[in-house]
Amino acid sequence: MVAHAADAIPQRSRVWAYIARWLLTTNHKEIGTLYLWLSFTLFFIAGAMAMVIRLELFQPGIQFAEPLFYNQMVTMHGLIMVFGVVMPGFVGLANWQIPLMIGAPDMALPRLNNFSFWILPFAFTLLLSSLFMEGGAPNFGWTFYAPLSTTYGPPSTDFFIFGVHMMGISSVLGAINIIVTIFNLRTPGMTLMKMPLFVWTWLITAFLLIMVMPVLAGVVTMVLTDRHFGTSFFSAAGGGDPVMFQHIFWFFGHPEVYILILPGFGIASQIIPTFARKKLFGYHSMVYATAAIAFLSFIVWGHHMFATGMPLAAELFFMYATMLIAVPTGVKVFNWVATMWRGSMTFETPMLFAIGFVILFTIGGFSGLMLALVPADFQYQDTFFVVAHFHYVLYPGAIFGTMAATYYWLPKWTGHMYDERLGKIHFWTAVVAVNLTFFPMHFTGLAGMPRRIVDYSLQFADFNMVSSIGAGLLGLTQVLFLYIVIKTIRGGEKASTRVWEGAEGLEWTVPSPAPHHTFETPPQFPPIMQRDGR
Amino acid sequence: MTSIASTLKSGLVFLVLWGTSRAAFAAALDLREGVTDMSQRIQALHHMSLWVCVVMGVIVFGAMFYSIFAHRRSKHPQPADFHESTAVEVVWTVIPVLILVGMAVPATTTLIEIEDNSDADLTVLITASQWKWHYQYLEADIGYYSKLATPTEQIENRAPKGENYLLEVDNPLVLPTNKKIRFLTASNDVIHSWWVPDFAVKQDAIPGFINEAWTRIPTPGLYRGQCAELCGKDHAYMPVVVEVRPEAEFDKWIAGQRLARELASGQAVADRNKTWTMAELMQIGEQVFLTHCATCHEPNGVGQGTTYPALAGGKIPTGPLEAHIDRVMNGKAGTEMQAWAPQLSDRELAAVITYERNAWGNATADLIQPRTIYAAR
Numbered sequence: 001m002v003a004h005a006a007d008a009i010p011q012r013s014r015v016w017a018y019i020a021r022w023l024l025t026t027n028h029k030e031i032g033t034l035y036l037w038l039s040f041t042l043f044f045i046a047g048a049m050a051m052v053i054r055l056e057l058f059q060p061g062i063q064f065a066e067p068l069f070y071n072q073m074v075t076m077h078g079l080i081m082v083f084g085v086v087m088p089g090f091v092g093l094a095n096w097q098i099p100l101m102i103g104a105p106d107m108a109l110p111r112l113n114n115f116s117f118w119i120l121p122f123a124f125t126l127l128l129s130s131l132f133m134e135g136g137a138p139n140f141g142w143t144f145y146a147p148l149s150t151t152y153g154p155p156s157t158d159f160f161i162f163g164v165h166m167m168g169i170s171s172v173l174g175a176i177n178i179i180v181t182i183f184n185l186r187t188p189g190m191t192l193m194k195m196p197l198f199v200w201t202w203l204i205t206a207f208l209l210i211m212v213m214p215v216l217a218g219v220v221t222m223v224l225t226d227r228h229f230g231t232s233f234f235s236a237a238g239g240g241d242p243v244m245f246q247h248i249f250w251f252f253g254h255p256e257v258y259i260l261i262l263p264g265f266g267i268a269s270q271i272i273p274t275f276a277r278k279k280l281f282g283y284h285s286m287v288y289a290t291a292a293i294a295f296l297s298f299i300v301w302g303h304h305m306f307a308t309g310m311p312l313a314a315e316l317f318f319m320y321a322t323m324l325i326a327v328p329t330g331v332k333v334f335n336w337v338a339t340m341w342r343g344s345m346t347f348e349t350p351m352l353f354a355i356g357f358v359i360l361f362t363i364g365g366f367s368g369l370m371l372a373l374v375p376a377d378f379q380y381q382d383t384f385f386v387v388a389h390f391h392y393v394l395y396p397g398a399i400f401g402t403m404a405a406t407y408y409w410l411p412k413w414t415g416h417m418y419d420e421r422l423g424k425i426h427f428w429t430a431v432v433a434v435n436l437t438f439f440p441m442h443f444t445g446l447a448g449m450p451r452r453i454v455d456y457s458l459q460f461a462d463f464n465m466v467s468s469i470g471a472g473l474l475g476l477t478q479v480l481f482l483y484i485v486i487k488t489i490r491g492g493e494k495a496s497t498r499v500w501e502g503a504e505g506l507e508w509t510v511p512s513p514a515p516h517h518t519f520e521t522p523p524q525f526p527p528i529m530q531r532d533g534r
Numbered sequence: 535m536t537s538i539a540s541t542l543k544s545g546l547v548f549l550v551l552w553g554t555s556r557a558a559f560a561a562a563l564d565l566r567e568g569v570t571d572m573s574q575r576i577q578a579l580h581h582m583s584l585w586v587c588v589v590m591g592v593i594v595f596g597a598m599f600y601s602i603f604a605h606r607r608s609k610h611p612q613p614a615d616f617h618e619s620t621a622v623e624v625v626w627t628v629i630p631v632l633i634l635v636g637m638a639v640p641a642t643t644t645l646i647e648i649e650d651n652s653d654a655d656l657t658v659l660i661t662a663s664q665w666k667w668h669y670q671y672l673e674a675d676i677g678y679y680s681k682l683a684t685p686t687e688q689i690e691n692r693a694p695k696g697e698n699y700l701l702e703v704d705n706p707l708v709l710p711t712n713k714k715i716r717f718l719t720a721s722n723d724v725i726h727s728w729w730v731p732d733f734a735v736k737q738d739a740i741p742g743f744i745n746e747a748w749t750r751i752p753t754p755g756l757y758r759g760q761c762a763e764l765c766g767k768d769h770a771y772m773p774v775v776v777e778v779r780p781e782a783e784f785d786k787w788i789a790g791q792r793l794a795r796e797l798a799s800g801q802a803v804a805d806r807n808k809t810w811t812m813a814e815l816m817q818i819g820e821q822v823f824l825t826h827c828a829t830c831h832e833p834n835g836v837g838q839g840t841t842y843p844a845l846a847g848g849k850i851p852t853g854p855l856e857a858h859i860d861r862v863m864n865g866k867a868g869t870e871m872q873a874w875a876p877q878l879s880d881r882e883l884a885a886v887i888t889y890e891r892n893a894w895g896n897a898t899a900d901l902i903q904p905r906t907i908y909a910a911r
Contacts, residue, residue, distance in 0.1 A: 147725075237742065315645060382763055
């Protein structure tokens with residue numbers, strides 16, 4: 001007994017040491033890992049909510065979810081996917097990769113980095129806890145339009161507001177850290193126009209974050225004061241305007257959707273040249289196009305609001321500005337194709353996901369162009385056509401981008417090659433499932449099915465069933481992805497320093513797995529690449 | 535299982551339709567053509583932008599797939615090393631701009647017409663509330679509520695679903711053919727959106743503000759749509775049904791509505807003068823309750839959590855009568871409990887309050903007469 005008790009003490013202190021290590025770490029690689037695991041965990045939670053939604057929509061009638069619960073699922077699915085999955089996923093990639101790609105020893109502000117991560121688990125615990133509260137979780141859609149979220153919001157709305165504030169603080173701190181790191185810690189010789197595109201897109205994303213997250217904080221605060229402190233920002237009865245909510249929200253919201261996609265552009269721009277074994281076509285125009293998209297994202301918010309009774313002049317302005325986004329986006333797509341053109345391509349899993357990203361994102365871009373035309377938007381607005389559109393840009397865009405990046409850099413992070421055969425199975429099932437889930441939504445939308453409805457008329461039944469079957473398959477592919485990642489962490493073929501034959505850049509000059517501390521002295525740039533990649 | 539089979543079957547049907555009838559195929563996959571000039575022009579705009587996208591897609595993805603095929607390592611082992619060309623970049627910036635201008639021109643002319651709300655022949659004020667529409671004919675001074683008519687049994691899968699499941703209402707909006715009809719939209723609570731795809735009219739109904747839209751419908755018929763903006767729990771159960779009649783029939787219908795209003799006010803006087811029995815009021819009250827109240831408070835009055843309080847044994851239905859009458863007639867500000875005084879007759883209000891005070895073990899034995907309600911108005 002005595003011996004046993006004596007053994008237990010070091011055991012317990014080892015556990016504490018382990019917890020303390022992850023709680024107090026200031027290492028960019030460990031924090032990157034934390035972000036990625038948080039994102040992955042929330043991906044399963046928000047994905048499970050999507051399963052509830054698709055299960056309920058499998059057939060007409062009410063089967064699994066009462067209307068109020070359904071609305072909670074729709075809301076939480078959107079909020080968590082946007083703020084809990086895509087954003088932390090990209091921040092995790094930034095944490096791991098930006099110091100490695102610019103030859104920095106760590107992020108510029110390591111303690112701030114720790115703090116900005118550790119806010120998030122608490123923010124999402126707070127948000128998720130609202131599911132178990134009296135009156136249920138927020139049920140007004142992730143866009144929380146007033147007065148549904150103000151006068152009519154459930155009591156848990158206040159927890160949602162506080163959660164959003166915490167996420168906003170985390171994002172702004174993370175963005176500051178990324179900007180400071182990129183501006184100050186680049187290795188000598190790496191001028192701004194020699195930075196890898198992933199770094200460029202994240203720099204621009206970080207500026208977008210700093211500009212719009214305070215706007216979101218402002219609008220949730222106005223909702224809070226409307227709810228509890230007698231203000232009437234969004235209530236006509238007190239001289240306010242519910243439509244002003246939408247203006248402020250979408251002034252945040254539209255740059256936000258570019259926050260969710262620009263790092264994906266950067267990832268595709270890293271991966272495609274590697275596997276085409278050819279330099280990225282039009283590096284300069286890629287940078288300018290990204291900056292142009294970021295600028296335009298601030299002057300198109302009104303296209304979310306064409307049915308709110310906007311004056312003609314405003315409708316025309318927002319229509320033209322929105323159509324203009326197609327130009328820099330087109331430049332990017334053309335550049336990717338030109339990079340592939342006359343290259344010498346192989347199709348490992350990261351390349352497959354990157355090509356899937358380009359094609360399916362472009363389809364989402366096409367429907368975005370169609371949505372820009374105001375007269376047609378009167379028919380598309382608030383239907384499943386819109387749901388199809390933004391899932392095409394976000395799933396094969398942001399999520400495929402993150403998966404491509406994971407396969408691409410996982411050997412560098414873990415020191416092991418992932419299972420190529422399983423990776424390919426993952427890609428092909430995901431592509432089939434994504435299209436099976438989201439393509440029929442174009443048809444139900446055009447036929448007149450509004451979004452965010454728990455039950456629908458019989459004419460929409462067939463395509464909804466197809467979507468639900470696709471969604472089930474899509475859910476299963478994520479389990480496979482989890483398995484592949486864990487398998488790679490635990491072992492596998494040893495990865496070389498360069499990992500990929502055609503890979504260029506500083507991150508491929510450090511050993512695999514990347515040591516705890518890298519680039520303690522600034523590396524030479526441009527680097528001399530070893531010839532050991534696959 | 536049968537519906538999975540039916541999905542497969544309709545998949546086959548699509549393939550067959552592809553070969554036989556383009557119209558039927560388009561009906562399943564395409565934007566609705568609708569019946570108005572505007573809806574058809576919008577469909578043409580939709581087709582134009584869709585084809586631009588398809589052509590661009592074929593060119594871009596065609597180049598990409600050719601490259602994937604011809605420039606893979608096994609066929610093309612030595613990569614080229616070009617990586618910029620100002621001329622090419624300028625070309626693929628300028629050409630999209632020209633295409634966009636070509637798309638913007640018809641979109642702009644159509645939009646300018648859509649926004650021309652002048653010279654209407656008839657104006658209907660559409661006031662939304664959770665979860666029904668109120669239609670007010672401003673010139674004729676007639677108004678009524680329109681709400682979902684699909685029985686709960688169908689929604690809860692206890693009865694087979696009808697042909698117009700969730701797209702049927704008790705009182706459709708009646709409109710004449712070939713008149714320029716102006717819609718004014720407003721809301722009593724949250725934002726709703728009034729949408730009829732066949733007219734290509736979708737306009738948000740915003741509390742405190744009035745929006746405008748218009749249509750001109752050439753063909754009589756029944757047209758169905760839905761609320762398009764998330765408006766709370768029963769957002770899915772807020773259909774729009776419009777019945778379009780030839781002008782002469784429409785005028786007759788207006789006259790009939792006016793007559794009905796006179797009769798109703800005569801009925802109201804008769805209701806007030808009569809002294810009703812408990813059995814009569816309980817019977818009417820149960821009907822009113824199931825139609826209007828049960829969606830939130832549940833058919834057996836148990837409610838749903840704190841959002842929709844229980845009425846069985848509830849504080850209000852078993853408390854002072856005056857407070858109960860006040861709550862039912864005037865609602866509770868800031869909640870989904872609406873003011874029912876403008877929506878129900880004295881008889882219906884008296885009956886439903888009587889019912890709530892005496893059903894599900896609420897044994898107050900209070901009997902409320904329509905004249906009490908009349909006095910409280």
